[in-house]
Amino acid sequence: MNYSHVLGTKLQSRNATVGIIGLGYVGLPLAVSAASVFPTIGFDLDPRKVEAILSCQSYINAVSDERLRGVVDQGCFSATTDLERLSECDVIVICVPTPLSSHREPDLSFVIATTEMIAASLRKGQLIVLESTTYPGTTEEVMKPILQAGGLMSRQDFFLAFSPEREDPGNTVHETKTIPKIVAGEGRDANDLASAFYDAFIDRVVTVSTPATAEAVKITENVFRSVNIALVNELKMIYDAMGIDIWEVIEAAATKPFGYMPFYPGPGLGGHCIPIDPFYLSWKAREYGLSTRFIELAGEINLSMPRYVVRRLEEVLDRELRKSVGSSRILVAGIAYKKNVSDMRESPSTVMMEMLAARGANVDYTDPHVPVIPELRDHPELHGRRSVNPKSIEDHVYDLVLIATDHDAFDYPVLASKARLVLDTRNAMARRKLDQTNVFSA
Known part of the structure; x- marks a missing residue:
């Protein structure tokens, strides 16, 4: 079966189910934006966030209660702590923290733990996208081996991409929809699928050649x-x-x-x-x-x-x-x-x-x-x-x-x-x- 074609058709018809892991300053605005087009499930281990979302009470300035209510009441967006529901999702986007350790070295524990949870229910035809800011190479060197450990292969059975978040808390001029989105997939199919996903609800998508390049773009912006x-x-x-x-x-x-x-x-x-x-x-x-x-x-x-x-x-x-x-x-x-x-x-x-x-x-x-x-x-x-x-x-x-x-x-x-x-x-x-x-x- 051509899983790329199947997922591409779902994205084009807006029938793909989207899962956003991590409903913080990046994940919640992204989830609400995606829910304007796709049925979307938000995942977070904090039950207080899930309860707030289901009650249409936003805890993020960039998302008003009214906007949240608009997608929740219409049944376009729900939230849960049940990570077993990841198997329902055709597109899974990771928006978890990437802090520094006490020795000021990268702490990828949240990314690794999240990837392991996805791997536990990974199925053929899913697109996995990392948005968390990290060093060049993380998507392919850290995430890919974890996802492939169960026998499914990237580019063939599932698709892997990186798209750096560009949220700016407090910015009233630019929002998720209007900020150009950098996208890179591992291989042409992943690149096309990730581009099609974001293009459905973001004004401009900019593709680059590799996930490592996309990771370097975000690092460069912040180093500057x-x-x-x-x-x-x-x-x-x-x-x-x-x-x-x-x-x-x-x-x-x-x-x-x-x-x-x-x-x-x-x-x-x-x-x-x-x-x-x-x-x-x-x-x-x-x-x-x-x-x-x-x-x-x-x-x-x-x-x-x-x-x-x-x-x-x-x-x-x-x-x-x-x-x-x-x-x-x-x-x-x-x-x-x-x-x-x-x-x-x-x-x-x-x-x-x-x-x-x-x-x-x-x-x-x-x-x-x-x-x-x-x-x-x-x-x-x-x-x-x-x-x-x-x-x-x-x-x-x-x-x-x-x-x-x-x-x-x-x-x-x-x-x-x-x-x-x-x-x-x-x-x-x-x-x-x-x-x-x-x-x-x-």
Whole structure:
């Protein structure tokens, strides 16, 4: 039987059943988009996510309750923790985390475990697509042997592809449907099938020659951002020492219509991709006897930014108030890693809160998007901490407000009134042309 033809016909007629494994920031938007065309099943081991989906209560900003209800109520989308139902799916897409280990090496345990679960019920004619960001070679070198261990062969019995996720939490301009999709299958049939699948609900599909190339595309995108953010963070530290405003420099440089692209400094990098993915490439490069000095230096600079901010905070408190961090009360404004989202993955705010607490400071946080800090693998002691409401606090209760994330929902004049000093890592006060008499940059 020509399994490629059978699956291609199902995709063309929109009768293929799609399974999305991992219903987080990548998986849920993808699942809802796919469900607009194909019958879709979402798989997640967290029963709370499944219950929320079945109740049409979205926990991801990119998916509204109304949009979720539209596909659930029509019977186009369901969710389950029962992985045995994977055998029902013609297309299976993997959207699980790919974090770093404690030694900052790739941790593919989620990808491997998920692939093993798929292999347990793998049948002929299925298309398996990995979307999780990883190093070049993962799809064919790690996943393929696991899937073939039961006797079915890639290219012949089942089809394997890689298509990197490109979600940008908080971005209101671009969504899953409008972001061009990179696709590469192992062999022509897999390539055609993966392209046909995504083309059904995404505006533009861009095919590349091999899964390793597609994996390299995603790594390259994130290395580019990591390196440029590290550069502007280093420039910030240099210009601060010279008494030059980095934000004014960037604004002026950005008027050049060619040869310059603005990147902006901050207290460190957050999110799942940029702080992590470059280290995947560095690790893989060592297999070929190559070092990635440029990439690793960028990572070191970005990882050092929370320490720089805390040192700057110590300087400001000592110079302006003659107080030590250990005798100060500090409010961290913004615990999410970027503005207008609730995503806390790799947030530098959590690192700074721990550093300040270790120095004896009394530290609170406020974030309208994160009312309670969830369980965090690297910061278990912060679990359960609750956001304070600045409007319920008397003026000058805090010695310093540290603006770590520039949420639009913040009332910045109110924030500034709650502390004797403000340390602004995002240029939020100056950008809004607010009173700067007690505001310092970091």
